[in-house]
Amino acid sequence: MMITILITLLSFFSLLNKETPTNTLESEKPNIILIFADDMAYGDLGSYGARGWETPHLDQLSADGLRFTQFYVPHAVCTASRAALLTGAYANRLGLYGALDHTADHGLNPEEITIAEMLKENGYQTGMVGKWHLGHHPEFLPTRQGFDSYFGLPYSNDMWPKHPESKNYYPPLPLIEGEKTIAYLDDQQELTSWYTYKSLEFIEKNQENPFFLYLAHSMPHVPLFVSDKFKGKSEQGLYGDVMMEIDWSVGEIRKKLKELGLSENTLIIFTSDNGPWLSYGGHAGLKAGLKEGKGTSWEGGIRVPAIFSWPGKIPAGQVQNQAAMTIDILPTLAKLTNSNLPKLKIDGSDIWPLIQGEEQELKPYYAYYNQNELQAVIYGKWKLVFPHVYRTIPADAEIRNDGIPVKYSYIRLENSQLFDLSKDMEESLDVSAQNPEIAAMLNRFAAEARADMGDALTKTEGSGNRKVGRQSQH
Numbered sequence: 001m002m003i004t005i006l007i008t009l010l011s012f013f014s015l016l017n018k019e020t021p022t023n024t025l026e027s028e029k030p031n032i033i034l035i036f037a038d039d040m041a042y043g044d045l046g047s048y049g050a051r052g053w054e055t056p057h058l059d060q061l062s063a064d065g066l067r068f069t070q071f072y073v074p075h076a077v078c079t080a081s082r083a084a085l086l087t088g089a090y091a092n093r094l095g096l097y098g099a100l101d102h103t104a105d106h107g108l109n110p111e112e113i114t115i116a117e118m119l120k121e122n123g124y125q126t127g128m129v130g131k132w133h134l135g136h137h138p139e140f141l142p143t144r145q146g147f148d149s150y151f152g153l154p155y156s157n158d159m160w161p162k163h164p165e166s167k168n169y170y171p172p173l174p175l176i177e178g179e180k181t182i183a184y185l186d187d188q189q190e191l192t193s194w195y196t197y198k199s200l201e202f203i204e205k206n207q208e209n210p211f212f213l214y215l216a217h218s219m220p221h222v223p224l225f226v227s228d229k230f231k232g233k234s235e236q237g238l239y240g241d242v243m244m245e246i247d248w249s250v251g252e253i254r255k256k257l258k259e260l261g262l263s264e265n266t267l268i269i270f271t272s273d274n275g276p277w278l279s280y281g282g283h284a285g286l287k288a289g290l291k292e293g294k295g296t297s298w299e300g301g302i303r304v305p306a307i308f309s310w311p312g313k314i315p316a317g318q319v320q321n322q323a324a325m326t327i328d329i330l331p332t333l334a335k336l337t338n339s340n341l342p343k344l345k346i347d348g349s350d351i352w353p354l355i356q357g358e359e360q361e362l363k364p365y366y367a368y369y370n371q372n373e374l375q376a377v378i379y380g381k382w383k384l385v386f387p388h389v390y391r392t393i394p395a396d397a398e399i400r401n402d403g404i405p406v407k408y409s410y411i412r413l414e415n416s417q418l419f420d421l422s423k424d425m426e427e428s429l430d431v432s433a434q435n436p437e438i439a440a441m442l443n444r445f446a447a448e449a450r451a452d453m454g455d456a457l458t459k460t461e462g463s464g465n466r467k468v469g470r471q472s473q474h
Contacts, residue, residue: 043288052236065309095468107135282401
């Protein structure tokens with residue numbers, strides 16, 4: 001069955017490369033392509049200082065648009081990060097935490113409005129390709145949350161029988177099209193290519209209509225796989241090869257847009273769901289001097305690369321140093337497309353001025369982890385981190401490069417610490433004693449967030465949380 005899928009995709013791809021008439025249809029509504037990498041670190045792109053591999057297409061995307069230097073996810077873990085991205089709300093408000101696996105009986109509540117549902121109501125064709133991770137039962141799949149089409153994995157690509165630490169705990173990994181499992185993966189070598197071809201197919205099919213494509217790559221999350229066309233291409237090794245193939249994917253999408261005459265009416269957003277999974281050593285990305293990685297609320301876990309490109313609408317070659325977060329994408333797209341915002345409360349705000357390189361009034365952003373722990377609050381260059389337990393790589397750990405993780409150790413942060421991120425991206429110097437008024441202000445922001453959404457660390461119940469989606473009982 002896998003061979004059949006590959007042949008079908010390759011056949012279609014050969015058709016896509018044939019001459020296609022240029023689309024001259026003028027549309028007031030921009031096409032939107034949102035590309036979400038998995039576990040890609042802050043330093044993994046050339047424009048952010050990557051070494052050991054090359055990302056020319058993503059570097060060009062950055063040169064043609066704007067890149068953020070202080071862009072965040074609110075949760076440094078798969079499911080929660082994706083829920084926040086697609087709804088514009090903190091995932092703990094929605095009752096979603098951690099990373100759902102095959103045993104989960106819940107998912108994103110169908111009452112929540114995603115970017116896809118918002119845009120579909122406004123006449124957009126919507127498609128998703130890649131990793132979903134917001135519930136694997138039929139009532140939680142993308143096709144029930146505003147997407148006209150879906151091709152991809154319902155959860156992380158390591159949730160399969162070959163997991164290095166949990167062998168045979170997970171069932172075979174399903175590849176889904178629409179709502180039907182079309183294959184079980186025994187190998188993932190062609191996954192990035194399949195995602196790319198399916199994305200090109202969606203663009204080709206919907207070139208005459210405004211469309212929203214959400215491409216959520218399964219990699220560079222472990223286990224790492226790369227097709228033969230990029231195997232051994234980087235100096236670094238397998239991780240670098242995977243990064244180069246993801247970069248190629250972006251290049252193929254941009255090439256297709258140009259071929260169809262859609263480049264100037266398409267906004268491309270590229271970012272990641274969290275930072276690197278450091279316990280995997282050489283199979284993890286480059287934290288670029290930031291502290292810690294995925295699974296923590298330190299900068300290495302929640303600060304991610306973010307590029308916004310739209311020829312003629314976003315000035316080329318811009319760098320934005322002001323803070324923003326993935327929850328801001330939905331309200332920004334609502335403003336750009338004149339779409340209705342969800343009736344349920346969201347937490348993001350329109351950041352179009354920032355994306356155009358301007359300044360905007362500061363707002364607090366919150367970092368949550370575990371079961372609704374408020375671990376940090378960010379306000380511009382300031383970050384206040386609250387007492388909590390976090391994981392780290394032991395100093396004496398032997399870092400591996402074979403896909404087998406080392407064991408974490410755990411540290412308890414005993415007191416709140418304030419950092420000036422403009423001078424201390426490494427979060428090494430607590431400046432709370434020198435800036436008591438700043439610490440007090442961020443503590444007030446945190447108190448407001450606790451009253452609204454609760455906080456397990458302070459045993460606070462929130463008043464603004466909503467119910468998670470539960471599987472129907474039959």
